[in-house]
Amino acid sequence: MEQLHHTSIKKIIRIGSHSQSSLLVGHNLSEMSKKEPKTAYERNLIATASKTLNEHAQSMGRCLTQLRDLSHDSNLSWEAVGPFLEKKHKSIHTQLREADKEGFQVVGQHAFDIWKSQGAHLNEYWRPRDRDLSPTESRELLRKAGHGIYTMSNAERQKVLRIWSKEIQNTLASDLWTGIEDAKAQMRAIGNVHEEVDRRVLQGADVIGITTSGLAKRISTLRRVHCKAAICEEAGEILEPHLLSALPPTVEHFIQIGDHEQLRPKNNNFKELSLESYRGSLYQLDRSQFERLSLGENGRARLPVAQLDVQRRMRLEISTLIRETVYPTLKDHDTTKNLPHVVGMRNSVFWLHHENLQDDRDLEPRPKSFSNSWEVTMVHGLVRHILRQGVYSSTDIAVITPYTGQIQKLRLALRNEFEIVLSDRDQEAMERDGILVHGESVD
Numbered sequence: 001m002e003q004l005h006h007t008s009i010k011k012i013i014r015i016g017s018h019s020q021s022s023l024l025v026g027h028n029l030s031e032m033s034k035k036e037p038k039t040a041y042e043r044n045l046i047a048t049a050s051k052t053l054n055e056h057a058q059s060m061g062r063c064l065t066q067l068r069d070l071s072h073d074s075n076l077s078w079e080a081v082g083p084f085l086e087k088k089h090k091s092i093h094t095q096l097r098e099a100d101k102e103g104f105q106v107v108g109q110h111a112f113d114i115w116k117s118q119g120a121h122l123n124e125y126w127r128p129r130d131r132d133l134s135p136t137e138s139r140e141l142l143r144k145a146g147h148g149i150y151t152m153s154n155a156e157r158q159k160v161l162r163i164w165s166k167e168i169q170n171t172l173a174s175d176l177w178t179g180i181e182d183a184k185a186q187m188r189a190i191g192n193v194h195e196e197v198d199r200r201v202l203q204g205a206d207v208i209g210i211t212t213s214g215l216a217k218r219i220s221t222l223r224r225v226h227c228k229a230a231i232c233e234e235a236g237e238i239l240e241p242h243l244l245s246a247l248p249p250t251v252e253h254f255i256q257i258g259d260h261e262q263l264r265p266k267n268n269n270f271k272e273l274s275l276e277s278y279r280g281s282l283y284q285l286d287r288s289q290f291e292r293l294s295l296g297e298n299g300r301a302r303l304p305v306a307q308l309d310v311q312r313r314m315r316l317e318i319s320t321l322i323r324e325t326v327y328p329t330l331k332d333h334d335t336t337k338n339l340p341h342v343v344g345m346r347n348s349v350f351w352l353h354h355e356n357l358q359d360d361r362d363l364e365p366r367p368k369s370f371s372n373s374w375e376v377t378m379v380h381g382l383v384r385h386i387l388r389q390g391v392y393s394s395t396d397i398a399v400i401t402p403y404t405g406q407i408q409k410l411r412l413a414l415r416n417e418f419e420i421v422l423s424d425r426d427q428e429a430m431e432r433d434g435i436l437v438h439g440e441s442v443d
Contacts, residue, residue, distance in 0.1 A: 369405030
């Protein structure tokens, strides 16, 4: 995308939170959507929905406070019981209100508090673990209270308090659930406005850059953008179901770039679904579409694959390793034949054998991956040695490991002395394993 930026293509939009490119900062969708004007209807909808959300937040806060206060019957107050009785049991409310029909008011304690306190000493005999009242018993007690609440015994008063408490809690829980559902609807309304703004911005782009996981999250928006061509990088490492489900329906030309001879898609259930296991060979979930179409299968001819046979990266000692194993036709470009040796290193390629055991995963705070503390210490010392030669900077050195647990330990060991940059894929893997918190700095 940086190379496209240097050409005449300027309408480039990148979707995602992580970016190491200073050139693409202004091309992030979140930044460009902020500059896109909203219609009067969209502004009004967001304002109305936001106001409703604030009202719901206050209402649900009051519901939660009342539910907490009602955790014990002795916490029942007239502020909670009064509105409930007035709505559900008017005859009882009339008996407990502050003023009678002639306007005389109760002085001192409220009538409800006086009535409730007469049965308070029986709380220890009526606890939640005791037998619940049957519907018939509850109706009979409420009928008796409606005719004369002051004629009830202390034990009956305690039972009635429990009935009211339970009914009020059920009402509050119902109101809370209704408020949550309506709040979700308001959030969806706000989200739909932002999606429409994003769609307008994306529709004007020439090139859109996004990961497959990001594409799946925004598929409802991108399906309305009407993309006609899609290019998938590292297609050999993507599960075919993920690839197919993320493709917008308007795509007419699909280009896959990858290498089926390298890493396959990650499959967490190796024994049951991986093509390299006995049982998983029936499903082969980790066989990418790129590999399947490149190698062909029974009843289907293989598709032609354009392969790069000239490499411009590796010095001869390194390219020989893969030429003799995976790529027999690989050729070295002339520019690789005179690459300088690494200062401070005797050999350009060497293998280190050690017998230091990996860390005990049961003792790790997040035992989801492998790590080896001895190797971390060795790598730390090697990086420090190379930098002390005075020729290289930390951006000239790459440390590669296949395990997220080892990445985290290397990061902790190196970050106090060196600038550390993780790839987007490494950050996503560490976030998925719970090692790196979303949005956490990696420098």
